Amino acid sequence: MLWIFPIFLLLQADVSGEEILLINSNAKVEKYRIVQEEFTKNFAMPVRQIDLDDDHISGKKLREDPAALFYCIGAKAYSLCRPNIGDRPLVFSSIINWQRFSPSSEAYGVSNELNARMPIYMFRSVFPDVKKIAVLYSREYTLQWFTDTVAQAKELEIDLRGKAVSGKRSILPALAQMLPEVQALWLIPDPRVMPEKKYLYDILEKCHEKQIPVFTYHSAFVRLGAVMSVAVDNPTIGRQAAGIAQELLAGKPPADRVQFPAGSEITLDLKKAGEYGLKYNRDALGLVNNIIR
């Protein structure tokens, strides 16, 4: 019977090798914390967790770590992990503009931006009379996105009109030029469009002066004066990442290396909509997560 013992030890070693190491860039950041919680809740195997805000882990330690898969939340975790784990699989999420990292073939993840069709569908459902929407974008970051999105918007009978901004000085003149021709502004996450907070406030103020509603990608902007936001649902990102990790460990990698977030969170300021005389579709209120009156 003694021969069973070494086999048992080997099996134990295999099991520990199947562990996941979750590296969070900063678990005090609410969106990162929520993603981490949902991931661990939805993942059947043991997950060791490191918070880079509290713990330090060197590249050497990561190279020696026996984890079979690494899950990185945020850009800091990804940048630390990627060069140190060899060809072991990595899952990432919650990274703004993930393309700038040119992920390797072992990296899978969930992007931080919704598929553009999702917000357009929501705008169209809640405000069916709004047909002409302006977008400020930059050639550097969002030109391709804008070109693709115009085509998608057209399929939903939305006329999306854009103006490229090149620097801080061009933002407000571009906006002033666009506002007379549209019924709403869609504010997108482009660092050239909002290089500083001041520009966000200026854009919101100019739109308010002209009674033009602002649609955006973050619920915080609704508190500042936007009428509606269609944001990513962070718990869903955690669940998606857990699913990708399970598929990778089972040897069945997903077809798409990077997925769009599958869940949306909608905030709507009905008071503001009323101020602008915007008619909203009551039947679409079931889509809205947070209503402000």
Add this chain to the structure above:
Amino acid sequence: MNHYKEKSVRLCRFMLSAVFFCLLLSAWPEKAQAQEKIMIYFYSSETNINNFKSLKMEFDTWLSRFGPYEFQPFSDRQIFETHLRGKKDCLVLLSSWHFSKIAKEYSLSPLLSGIRNGKKYQKRILVAAAAASGADILQKGPVASASNPDYTRSVLRELFGEEITGDSVRILTVPKDIDALMSVGFEMSKSALITESTLEKLKETDPVLSRKMKTLKAGKDSLLLILAVPESFSEKSGKILEIIQNMSGQPEGADIVRMLDLDGWEPVGASERSKLEG
């Protein structure tokens, strides 16, 4: 003499005050009970309604016009059921599937059913990409669903038979039916379990995307949300039931009903009641 008269008047006054005070004290518990809030407890297993903050705020503001009522939503089935135990003067808002599971244990009686587009019933459908084949779709990737995993598995068993066990299907829980449907369109999941009405809405708003999908299976009709009461509260629930039944007739009330993805309420009929109570 005057002194005695004055003394007896004082005694009388004291006695009267004491009697009044005793009367006040004896009436106090009833008064307090009358002011106790009647709660409306809400949990939905069928739709992952997660606009709780707004729902509670809207419901409470609206209900406060009519009396001491309060809306209490739950996001977790177990906590909801634990909380419900032993509660007498309350209303319970839950899915028809969940009602059937717990009605006997909690002595619940169904009174109103939600309506959508004039119908009390809804159908769950499994939708996949137009090119997908039916048979092994569940093994090819996650099923997106806005319902809780227990309910999702229960419907999948209804559609595919008992081979659907705990881990044989991976479920991706999303906030809303429309998220589930779009996740098929954008290839984050292989199929989505949604209500028929969600696909209808997509056809109206985004016909191009809807053409890229097809219905693989359709489940049985089931009643929409149910408003129930513990049997002990049945007779006393008339006023609040009337308020809820009429809520879609007022703009603020109608908005709240829409937030539950309904248009209004109708009484549960005898045949529906017997189906629900199984």
